[in-house]
Amino acid sequence: MDFRERLRRHRKDNRLIVGGLAALLAVFTGAFYLVQRSRELPAFLVTNRVLLFVLWYVNVVLILSVLFVLLRNLFKLLIERRHRILGSTFKFKLVATYVGLSLIPVLLLFAIATELLRGSVDRWFNTPLKPVLAQGEAVAQALYERIEQDDLRDAERALAEVRWYDLKRPEERLRLTRRLRELLAELKLDVLAVYEGTDFVHAVINSEAGIPELPEPGRDFLDEAAKKGRAVRREEPPGGRGGRLVLAGVAGAPVPTATAGEKGAAPLVVVAGTRIAPALAGKGDALIQGFQAFRQLEVQKDDLRASYLLIFLMVTLLILLASSWVGLYLARRVTVPIQALAEGTRRISIGDLGHRVDVDADDELGVLVHSFNRMTEELESNKELLERSNRELQATNQRLGGERALMAAVLENVAAGVVSTDAVGRIFTCNGAALNLLRQREEEVLGRQVAEAWADPERRKLAVLLSGAREGAEGAAGTATQELHLVLGGEWKTFEAKVTAMRGSDGALLGRVLVLEDTTELIKAQQLAAWRDAARRIAHEIKNPLTPIRLAAERLLQKNRLNDPRLSQAIEEAVDIIVREVTILQEMVDEFSRFARMPRPRPAPVDLARLVGETVNLYQDLKPGVAVAGAVAPHLPGIQLDAEQIKRALINLLDNAVEATDAPGSVTVAAQPIDGHLEIQVSDTGRGIPAESKEKLFLPYFSTKGRGTGLGLAIVHRIVADHHGSVRVEDNRPRGSVFTLELPLE
Amino acid sequence: MRATAALLISSSLILLLSPAPARAEGKIAGLEVAVEGGRVLASLTLVDAFRHRLRERVDSGLPTSIVYRFELDKDRTHWWDRYLEERTLEVVAMYDAVARHYTVNYKLDGKLVDSRTVHDQQALAEAMTRVQALPIFSLANLPREWRLLVKARAELGSRTLLSIIPVAITTDWAESQKFRIPGPP
Numbered sequence: 001m002d003f004r005e006r007l008r009r010h011r012k013d014n015r016l017i018v019g020g021l022a023a024l025l026a027v028f029t030g031a032f033y034l035v036q037r038s039r040e041l042p043a044f045l046v047t048n049r050v051l052l053f054v055l056w057y058v059n060v061v062l063i064l065s066v067l068f069v070l071l072r073n074l075f076k077l078l079i080e081r082r083h084r085i086l087g088s089t090f091k092f093k094l095v096a097t098y099v100g101l102s103l104i105p106v107l108l109l110f111a112i113a114t115e116l117l118r119g120s121v122d123r124w125f126n127t128p129l130k131p132v133l134a135q136g137e138a139v140a141q142a143l144y145e146r147i148e149q150d151d152l153r154d155a156e157r158a159l160a161e162v163r164w165y166d167l168k169r170p171e172e173r174l175r176l177t178r179r180l181r182e183l184l185a186e187l188k189l190d191v192l193a194v195y196e197g198t199d200f201v202h203a204v205i206n207s208e209a210g211i212p213e214l215p216e217p218g219r220d221f222l223d224e225a226a227k228k229g230r231a232v233r234r235e236e237p238p239g240g241r242g243g244r245l246v247l248a249g250v251a252g253a254p255v256p257t258a259t260a261g262e263k264g265a266a267p268l269v270v271v272a273g274t275r276i277a278p279a280l281a282g283k284g285d286a287l288i289q290g291f292q293a294f295r296q297l298e299v300q301k302d303d304l305r306a307s308y309l310l311i312f313l314m315v316t317l318l319i320l321l322a323s324s325w326v327g328l329y330l331a332r333r334v335t336v337p338i339q340a341l342a343e344g345t346r347r348i349s350i351g352d353l354g355h356r357v358d359v360d361a362d363d364e365l366g367v368l369v370h371s372f373n374r375m376t377e378e379l380e381s382n383k384e385l386l387e388r389s390n391r392e393l394q395a396t397n398q399r400l401g402g403e404r405a406l407m408a409a410v411l412e413n414v415a416a417g418v419v420s421t422d423a424v425g426r427i428f429t430c431n432g433a434a435l436n437l438l439r440q441r442e443e444e445v446l447g448r449q450v451a452e453a454w455a456d457p458e459r460r461k462l463a464v465l466l467s468g469a470r471e472g473a474e475g476a477a478g479t480a481t482q483e484l485h486l487v488l489g490g491e492w493k494t495f496e497a498k499v500t501a502m503r504g505s506d507g508a509l510l511g512r513v514l515v516l517e518d519t520t521e522l523i524k525a526q527q528l529a530a531w532r533d534a535a536r537r538i539a540h541e542i543k544n545p546l547t548p549i550r551l552a553a554e555r556l557l558q559k560n561r562l563n564d565p566r567l568s569q570a571i572e573e574a575v576d577i578i579v580r581e582v583t584i585l586q587e588m589v590d591e592f593s594r595f596a597r598m599p600r601p602r603p604a605p606v607d608l609a610r611l612v613g614e615t616v617n618l619y620q621d622l623k624p625g626v627a628v629a630g631a632v633a634p635h636l637p638g639i640q641l642d643a644e645q646i647k648r649a650l651i652n653l654l655d656n657a658v659e660a661t662d663a664p665g666s667v668t669v670a671a672q673p674i675d676g677h678l679e680i681q682v683s684d685t686g687r688g689i690p691a692e693s694k695e696k697l698f699l700p701y702f703s704t705k706g707r708g709t710g711l712g713l714a715i716v717h718r719i720v721a722d723h724h725g726s727v728r729v730e731d732n733r734p735r736g737s738v739f740t741l742e743l744p745l746e
Numbered sequence: 747m748r749a750t751a752a753l754l755i756s757s758s759l760i761l762l763l764s765p766a767p768a769r770a771e772g773k774i775a776g777l778e779v780a781v782e783g784g785r786v787l788a789s790l791t792l793v794d795a796f797r798h799r800l801r802e803r804v805d806s807g808l809p810t811s812i813v814y815r816f817e818l819d820k821d822r823t824h825w826w827d828r829y830l831e832e833r834t835l836e837v838v839a840m841y842d843a844v845a846r847h848y849t850v851n852y853k854l855d856g857k858l859v860d861s862r863t864v865h866d867q868q869a870l871a872e873a874m875t876r877v878q879a880l881p882i883f884s885l886a887n888l889p890r891e892w893r894l895l896v897k898a899r900a901e902l903g904s905r906t907l908l909s910i911i912p913v914a915i916t917t918d919w920a921e922s923q924k925f926r927i928p929g930p931p
Binding site: 049052053056059118137144220234244284285289291293295296298302303305310313 | 802805808843844846863865903904905906909910912
C-alpha cells in the first residue's frame with residue numbers, strides 16, 4: 001500500500017481528525033500560554049530582533065499555507081467546473097460557503113482585534129505616567145547633582161588649601177593629614193583624597209560613613225579632572241553595604257615652593273566624596289531606573305507592538321488554517337459522495353448499469369449511496385430481464401408477423417369478404433374479397449368509420465348492421481347473421497352477412513368482424529331448384545286432381561257410348577268428383593296467390609299477450625292429449641308489429657307443432673325480451689325435425705309432410721324477415737322442436 | 747511534479763514577502779585598509795548613522811549595537827569578485843542612567859576585544875561609528891599575485907513596516923581600494 005493510499009484511508013479515520021483537532025488545541029493553548037508569559041518576560045526579549053524575524057517567517061509560512069490550501073482547492077474547483085464535472089457546481093458552492101463562513105468572521109475578528117491592540121499599545125504610552133516618571137527621575141538627578149555640586153564646592157575649598165602644602169616635605173604631609181581630617185569634619189564629607197596627577201597622595205575617610213576602604217576613583221576620572229578641571233562620578237561605595245558614593249574631583253596647580261611647584265609638576269586633584277544612604281540612594285536609583293524602563297518600553301514600542309501583532313497574527317492564521325482545512329474537509333465529506341452519486345447517475349443514464357458508487361460513508365449519505373447501488377443492481381437485473389423479454393417478444397413478433405402474413409394471405413385468398421373494425425367502429429382490415437364484393441378501393445375504407453366508408457344508401461345497410469351489432473344486437477354467442485340485398489354497380493346482390501364481436505379475456509369489446517358471403521348465385525340456384533321442386537310439386541298437385549277428373553270424364557264417355565242406364569247417376573258422381581277436385585285446384589291457386597301477394601308489414605303497437613292468447617285459444621282441445629299454452633312475460637315494452645302477419649306466422653307454426661305432436665304432448669308459445677330483442681319461441685314435444693331438413697325448412701314449397709303447398713314456414717320466414725328479424729329452428733330437449741323468432745323491439 | 751511547482755511558488759512568495767533591508771540610514775565613508783605584518787587593518791567612519799532613533803535607544807538604557815560586516819574578496823575584472831572571508835565587528839553600547847556613563851564593548855566575531863566608558867554622546871558616537879586600524883583579516887596562505895579588496899557594511903538594527911514587518915537597517919556595501927600582499931612575488 002503506497003503512501004497516498006494510506007493517507008487516503010487515514011483521511012477518513014475519525015481518530016485522526018480528533019487527534020488533529022487535539023494537536024491544534026494544544027498549539028493554541030501553547031500560544032496562549034506564551035502570550036501570557038510574554039508579559040513577564042523582559043521587553044528586550046519580547047522585542048528581540050531575532051524573535052521578530054522568526055515570528056514573521058512563521059507567519060509568512062502560515063500565510064502561504066493558508067493561501068496554498070485555499071488556492072489549490074479553488075484551482076481544482078475551477079478546473080472541475082471548466083470540465084463540467086458533475087457535482088462541481090454544488091461542491092464549489094458548498095466549499096465557498098464553508099470557507100467563507102470560516103474566513104470572514106476570523107478576518108473580521110483579526111482586523112478589529114488588531115486595531116484594538118494597536119490602539120491599546122498607543123494608549124499605554126499616552127498616559128500621564130511618562131511626565132510623572134520624568135519628574136521623579138529629574139528629582140533624583142537633581143539630588144545627585146546637588147550633592148555633586150556640593151562636593152565640587154567642597155573639593156575646591158579643600159584644593160584651595162591643599163595647593164599651599166609642600167607635599168615633598170614629610171612634616172607638611174603630616175600637617176596636610178591633620179587639615180584634611182579637619183576639613184572632612186568641617187565640610188561633612190565622607191571621603192577626601194588628594195592626588196598628584198594620578199598619583200595618590202593622601203586621603204581621609206569618615207569612619208561613620210560605612211566605607212571600609214578608600215574608593216578608587218580610577219585613572220579616567222583623575223585624567224578627566226586634570227584635563228577639564230573637574231569631574232564627577234556616581235558609583236557603588238566599596239564594602240558592598242549599598243548606597244551610592246558621589247565623587248567630585250577638582251584639579252589645580254600647586255603653589256610653587258622651594259621643593260615643589262617647579263615648572264611641569266603634576267596638577268593637584270582633590271576628590272571629595274559623599275556617601276548617600278542606601279535608603280535614599282535606593283529611592284533615587286529606583287526613580288531613575290523606572291524612568292529608564294519606561295523609555296526602553298517607549299523606544300521598543302513599535303517592536304513590542306509588532307511582536308504582539310505577529311503572535312496574534314500567527315494564532316489567527318493557525319485558526320484560519322484549521323478552520324479552512326476543517327471547512328474543506330467537511331465540504332469534501334459531503335461533496336465526494338454526492339459527486340460520486342452524480343457521476344453514478346450520469347453513468348447509469350448512458351447505460352452503464354454495472355457502475356457502482358464506491359464511497360465510504362456511514363451517515364445518511366452512506367444510506368443514500370447504499371440505496372443507489374441497490375437501485376442500480378435492480379435496474380441492471382430488470383434490464384437483463386427486459387432484454388430477455390424483448391428477445392422473446394421479438395421472436396413472438398416474428399412468429400406473429402408470420403402468422404399475420406399467413407392470415408392476410410388466407411384472408412386475401414378466401415372467397416368471403418372479411419372486414420374488421422375496432423371497438424369504436426373504425427375499419428382497420430378489409431380483404432380483397434370484401435373490396436371486390438363491395439366494389440370499393442382500399443383507401444375508401446381503411447381507417448374510416450363504417451358510417452363514413454359506407455355512406456351511400458345501399459352500403460349503409462352494412463353500417464346499420466354493424467351499428468346494430470355494436471349496440472348489442474349480437475346473439476348470445478356474440479354473433480349476428482342477416483341476409484342483405486344490395487344494389488352495387490347496377491347489380492342486385494345478396495349477401496349473407498355475419499357480424500361477430502371480438503372480446504378480450506376480461507370481456508371487454510375489442511372490435512367486430514364482418515364476414516360477407518355473396519349468396520346471389522347460390523340463392524339463384526336455390527330458387528331455380530325451388531322452382532323446379534315447386535313445378536314438380538305443382539305438377540304433382542295439379543296432376544292429383546286432374547287424374548280423378550280425367551277418370552270421371554272417361555267413365556262418363558264410356559257410359560255414354562254404352563248407353564248405360566246408369567249414365568245419369570254416373571254424370572252426377574263424375575260432376576261431383578270434378579267439382580271437388582277443381583275446388584282443390586282453386587284453393588291451391590288461391591294459396592299461391594296469397595303467398596305471391598303478401599303485403600309489406602304495417603307495424604303498430606301490439607298487445608302481445610292478448611295476441612298470443614287469442615292464437616293459442618284457436619288450438620285448445622283441437623287434439624286430445626295435446627296441451628297448447630301461452631306464456632308471455634309481463635310488462636313487455638311497447639312493441640311495434642304487424643299483428644295480422646305475426647298471428648299468421650304463429651298459426652303456421654302452431655299448425656305444424658300440433659300436427660307433429662302425439663298425445664300425450666304439449667305445445668307452448670313463450671314471449672320475452674332478451675338483449676334488446678323480442679324473442680318468441682314455439683316449442684313442442686313432437687317428433688322433431690331431421691338435421692338434413694332444417695337447412696331447407698324455410699324454403700318455399702319444401703315440406704316433410706308429403707302434402708300441402710310447403711309454403712307455411714316460407715311465409716313465417718318472409719314475415720319475420722320483413723320485420724327485420726330472424727327465425728331459426730333447434731331441437732327441443734328432451735324431444736321435439738323449438739322455433740325461435742327474434743324481432744327487434746324498436 | 748505538482749509538489750515541485752508548489753515548492754517553487756512557495757519559495758517565490760517567501761522571497762517576495764521577506765523583510766527587505768532598509769537603506770539610506772547612514773553610510774560608510776573612508777573605508778581604508780592597510781597591510782601590516784601579514785594582516786589587514788581596516789579603518790572606516792560611519793556617517794549620518796547616529797541619529798535620533800539610535801540616540802533614543804542608547805539613552806533608554808537598552809543595549810544598542812552596530813554590526814560591521816567586513817568581507818575580504820579577490821578582485822576579478824570582468825566577473826563578480828570572489829568571496830574569501832568574512833568577519834563581524836559588533837559595537838554594543840549601554841547607558842547607565844544612574845552613573846551617567848556609556849559602556850561600549852567591541853566584539854570581533856563574538857569575542858570581546860575592547861571595552862570603553864564614555865560620558866557624553868559625542869564620545870559615544872565617535873566610539874560607535876569610527877573604526878581605527880582594526881586588524882581583521884590574515885593574509886597568510888593567500889597568493890601574493892592576487893588583487894584583494896575589503897567590503898564593509900553596517901547593520902543598524904531594525905524597524906517595522908506596516909506595524910508587523912521587521913526590516914533590517916543596513917548601509918550599502920562600501921569597498922576599499924584594491925591592494926596586493928606586499929613583498930617579493
